[in-house]
Amino acid sequence: MIIVVKKGADRAQIENLKILLRSKNIDPQESRGSLQTVIGCVGDVAHIDIGLVEALDVVESVQRIQEPYKSANRKFHPDSSVIDCAGAKIGGGCFAVVAGPCSVESEEQIVGIAKAVKASGATMLRGGAFKPRTSPYAFQGLGRRGLDMLSTAKRETGLPIVTELMDFADIEHFNDVDVIQIGARNMQNFNLLKEVGSYTKKPILLKRGMSATLQELLMSAEYIMASGNPNVILCERGIRTFETALRNTLDLAVVPLLHRLSHLPVVVDPSHATGQAAMVEPVSVAAAAIGADGLIIEVHNDPPRALCDGAQSLTPAMFDRTMKKVLKIRELEA
Ligand code: PEP
Numbered sequence: 113m114i115i116v117v118k119k120g121a122d123r124a125q126i127e128n129l130k131i132l133l134r135s136k137n138i139d140p141q142e143s144r145g146s147l148q149t150v151i152g153c154v155g156d157v158a159h160i161d162i163g164l165v166e167a168l169d170v171v172e173s174v175q176r177i178q179e180p181y182k183s184a185n186r187k188f189h190p191d192s193s194v195i196d197c198a199g200a201k202i203g204g205g206c207f208a209v210v211a212g213p214c215s216v217e218s219e220e221q222i223v224g225i226a227k228a229v230k231a232s233g234a235t236m237l238r239g240g241a242f243k244p245r246t247s248p249y250a251f252q253g254l255g256r257r258g259l260d261m262l263s264t265a266k267r268e269t270g271l272p273i274v275t276e277l278m279d280f281a282d283i284e285h286f287n288d289v290d291v292i293q294i295g296a297r298n299m300q301n302f303n304l305l306k307e308v309g310s311y312t313k314k315p316i317l318l319k320r321g322m323s324a325t326l327q328e329l330l331m332s333a334e335y336i337m338a339s340g341n342p343n344v345i346l347c348e349r350g351i352r353t354f355e356t357a358l359r360n361t362l363d364l365a366v367v368p369l370l371h372r373l374s375h376l377p378v379v380v381d382p383s384h385a386t387g388q389a390a391m392v393e394p395v396s397v398a399a400a401a402i403g404a405d406g407l408i409i410e411v412h413n414d415p416p417r418a419l420c421d422g423a424q425s426l427t428p429a430m431f432d433r434t435m436k437k438v439l440k441i442r443e444l445e446a
């Protein structure tokens with residue numbers, strides 16, 4: 113349920129309304145937008161008499177929300193959310209580019225790539241330390257040593273760092289991490305979502321599960337938000353379909369659709385979506401053109417020797433060319 117507040121309502125009236133809602137076990141989430149102020153009601157609203165609320169002086173209108181996601185719903189928060197990732201903003205017109213290797217492999221590697229991608233205009237650095245690999249025999253990531261190397265790269269470049277958390281037991285080592293990635297395989301690890309959401313308000317980059325519907329993606333965002341963290345960034349990274357020509361099938365139309373359904377920023381991952389370095393530039397350009405709030409792109413100094421996802425990794429030179437094109441598209445959008 114959302115309550116649209118009358119224009120010109122004073123603060124005391126709004127606060128009284130919130131007190132009334134809390135007395136009925138409703139968590140009132142106020143969103144002061146550019147056009148109107150709305151109060152999203154989280155909780156069991158079935159017993160609320162809409163007629164009574166509508167009759168209040170401060171209330172313009174009341175609307176029940178049919179969708180199961182509430183906090184993530186655009187109706188709860190009519191303006192697009194802008195999420196501040198340690199200085200790199202994303203959403204509501206702010207565009208972010210996260211770039212770096214699939215996995216952190218050495219200090220020299222991550223620092224070198226961080227410097228290169230920063231010079232090309234990346235606003236954040238990615239690099240996996242804990243890797244969700246299909247094979248138990250494949251490189252699993254450097255773990256805590258990888259996190260330390262990411263911290264060094266952050267110190268040397270000033271770029272905020274993004275890395276994946278697979279096990280909540282590791283979160284105590286994530287103090288220096290600026291954005292916590294929840295990978296596709298864990299999108300519906302509901303305990304992990306609840307634990308992370310209640311532990312930290314750091315931005316969470318939530319990747320769409322391989323066969324997750326948009327509603328399921330939004331419900332996973334809702335888990336994090338309902339646990340106390342409103343700073344969720346949604347990521348489309350391709351889904352499984354009958355088509356096997358590329359690693360995944362990029363569902364690009366979800367960008368404007370998610371923007372309609374939700375106020376959360378949407379980023380596109382052209383690397384995992386396609387699995388081929390040659391596809392990354394055109395797909396990045398398309399994602400920027402369709403209105404994505406950002407990109408997350410894998411870049412490696414020596415792709416043929418990468419310990420993970422070399423085939424889809426750009427060299428720093430390819431990333432530089434991609435950035436130039438993407439920024440041109442962004443200029444057209446502005
Ligand atoms: C990654 O970002 O390296 C990754 C494993 O992504 P996904 O969870 O989308 O497969």
Ligand code: MN
Binds near residue numbers: 410420421
């Ligand atoms: Mn990868």
